[in-house]
Amino acid sequence: MSKIILGRYIPGNTIIYKMDPRGKIMITFLYIIVIFLANNWLTYLILTLFTLGAVATTGLKPKVYWDGIKPLIWLILFTSILQLIFTSGGRIYWQWGILSITEYGIQNSIYIFLRFVMIILISTVLTLTTTSLQIADALAWILNPLKYINVPIEQVSLVMAIALRFVPTLMDETVKIMNAQKARGVDFNSGGLIRRAKNIVPILVPLFINSLTIALDLSIAMESRGYRENAPRTHYRALKWSKYDYINLGYFVVLTLVLLIFRTK
Amino acid sequence: MSIEFENVSYIYNPGTPMQAQGVKNVSFKIKEGTFTALVGHTGSGKSTIMQHLNGLQKPSSGKVKIAGYELDSKTSDKGLNQLRKKVGLVFQFPESQLFEETVLKDVMFGPKNFGFSEKEAETQAKKWLKRVNIAEKLFSKSPFDLSGGQMRRVAIAGVLASEPDILCLDEPAAGLDPQGKKEMFQIFKNYQTEGHTVILVTHEMNDVARYADNMLVMDGGELAISGKPKDIFKDSEWLAQHHLSAPSAVEFGHQLQNSNFKFDTLPLTVDNLADSIIDNLKEGPHE
Amino acid sequence: MSNDIIKINNISYTYPDTDNPALKNISLNIVQGSWTALIGHNGSGKSTLAKIIDGLIIPDNISNSSITIDGTVMSPENVWDIRNNVGVVFQNPDNQFVGATVEDDIAFGLENRNIPRDEIDTTIERVLTEVKMLEFRKKEPQTLSGGQKQRVALAGIFAINPKIIILDEATSMLDPEGRSQTLSIVKDLQKTQGLTVISITHDVDEVMLADQVIVLDDGQVVEKGVPSQIFNNEELVRRTQIGLPFIYRLRNALIQKGMQVPVEINTKEKLVKYLCQLNSKM
Secondary structure (H helix, E strand, O other), X not given: OHHXXXXXXXXXXXXXXXXXXXXXXXXXXXXXXXXXXXXXXXXHHHHHHHHHHHHHHOOOOHHHHHHHHHHHHHHHHHHHXXXXXXXXXXOEEEEEOOEEEXXXXXXXXXXXXXHHHHHHHHHHHHHHHOOHHHHHHHHHHHOHHHHHHOOOHHHHHXXXXXXXXXXXXXXXXXXXXXXXXHHOOOOOOOOOHHHHHHOOHHHHHHHHHHHHHHHHHHHHHHHHOOOOOOOOOOOOOOOOOOHHHHHHHHHHHHHHHHHHHHOOO | OOEEEEEEEEEEOOXXXXXXXXXXXXXXXXXXXXXXXXXXXXXXXXXXXXXXXXXXXXXXXXXXXXXXXXXXXXXXXXOOHHHHHHEEXXXXXXXXXXXXXXXXXXXXXXXXXXOOOHHHHHHHHHHHHHHOOOXXXXXXXXXXXXXXXXXXXXXXXXXXXXXXXXXXXXXXXXXXXHHHHHHHHHHHHHHHHOOOEEEEEOOOHHHHHHHOOEEEEEXXXXXXXXXXXXXXXXXXXXXXXXXXXXOHHHHHHHHHHHOOOOOOOOOOOHHHHHHHHHHHHHHOOOO | XXXXXXXXXXXEEOOOOOOOOOEEEEEEEEEOOOEEEEEOOOOOOHHHHHHHHOOOOOOOOXXXXXXXXXXXXXXXXXXXXXXXXXXXXXXXXXXXXXXXXXXXXHHHHHHHOOOOHHHXXXXXXXXXXXXXXXXXXXXXXXXXXXXXXXXXHHHHHHOOOOOEEEEEOOOOOOOHHHHHHHHHHHHHHHHHHOOEEEEEOOOHHHHOOOOEEEEEEOOEEEEEEOHHXXXXXXXXXXXXXXXXXXXXXXXXXXXXXXXOOOOOXXXXXXXXXXXXXXXXXX
């Protein structure tokens, strides 16, 4: 559960960790679009090399990437196989009714497979090396223009940061409550669906009440520490564009140019 | 109903980057009907030991023998329900586990899960609510309308209502005012004298001196020592090495001993100390 | 008196949806640079009074009451300036930790006051050194102990340079080590920088640190005085259930067992000396 809420950030110290999350998010987004520029063996090879290059800079074990791909592997294989047997054109190797394995079919299914894997890899690079808080800060910056149409971006980003801060606290709280109720004889592992659903109540009610307590305490503490809703505030946690971000940008621009040159027109 | 830990080790999140040793090679025995204090500073492994008592955690290696059960790494969660009936756990700030619509229903929750009939559960709940000093007019109120101290007592009644043979409490008096604290400890001491085993997890050495027959000291996940409080509190140097303080009476007694007082046995409580001081003064000058 | 930094005059407060006032016509003064312990059993109104002093709640009877902090009479217009002079450490270490990391949390109060980033940076370093937490600067709250979180809370308050600090049962959820570390930091600052401290507490040993003790019962001030005056008042101690520090319990036990102990023997050192002299004379 913690993985879903907290993202999969793994602490590290390579240059990719030092890059500005704003750059990382935007370039990851563009990278996914650029993946679709590849349309022949050479461009797919180049794309694969660049993607693996990005993966390598994280300095993380291949297993963590495999963990990212694993849940989607059946979907990827299924789509690739559909491509394989429904695409026609080129030399025919095997045929049965409308199903056939053709030269283009093989080619397309491999392209689709690579495309999927690379989208997952490149977004995994982002989530593994960027904390949720950095992502929230970067999104707040990217969405900043919305304040001109009266969206309270300031408050929203503070709320997001505080919410992320309290995720581990609430998880701890949940474990504590579950243990306390187990000690009072609740058996979370057996019983039918209805019984199991009923067993959630002794967890949810205390969790809800405790969250309210936290919220009340927190609001008093914030006010006591001088927080005013609409007053101007400085920002200590600042995002800084550095030389590493030019490397990031350069890497992406080179990839795009190379793909544009070598793709089949 | 004695308790025995045999070489118990517990590892958190084994095989992940978050792997951490909870406790290491812990062995001890607790006799039936005793009042045992489990002490050690934050992160020493006390709460890991506590959660091994009713199978919330199972040893990564080693064995726990408790209330006729034997728990090891292979023990399954099935059938632990009856163990949990016999071993009641009161966690820190137990008021945060209340959830029912009424005080009475909340206290009945545990007994009902452990197989008491509706009627038995109600009788037990009423009995224990009275013993923790909750007035009858509060039984039908929402537990969330009570004061903090009352909520604490309701939560503790919720564990006591199943009358576990072994009762383990983690800092049950934290945050209570002095009077509330005194009443609370009297309830636990009475529970012990009625023939139950009580284990108190605490930082407060004055409470240990006052109530415990035995103590277990945890440090860095290992059992540093076990024995009688009067023997363990004797060695102030050893205590300091393990980040523990001595009870106030012991500290004061040491100061007197450094001068011209002589104590045959170490006074642990204010009462002991006062008696020993008066005995010393009666015996006449020592210089 | 001119050196009273807090003057509370005739304050009452009733919580919404309740009938019984939590505070009833409270008046009291607190001297600049002093340490005041506010005691009384749960529900006696201690924490409510703290919230009044910080302007977090508004008294019932504004027209015939007043709160004066450092010479300024509190009003809705200047409550934010008053808060620059008052810092509160609350009971639960987790629920007042706003930032994602230690440095972030300390920055929070400074950000609220629109302080430039560079200045925040140097302030963080200064206050973290004061509370001996500098090496934890980048740490997240879930990796800290309760005592460490309370020290961060203190640092966050020192960053604003308030004249008054209120400890609202700030040590009640800590282990003895965390408790004594937190208190010794505050005691140091009270001595060296003339900070005024109000500690709301059940811990009688914490009360012994005070210059002045104020006992609340049922929303009213029932007694004021130095710790020994309060703890020697048997009737008061019994009625308000405040408990006794070790030294008074020992003295009472000795007296009960037939010994004579003079009233002025009210510290550990004095009692040790007194007893040892007695032991060599007899």
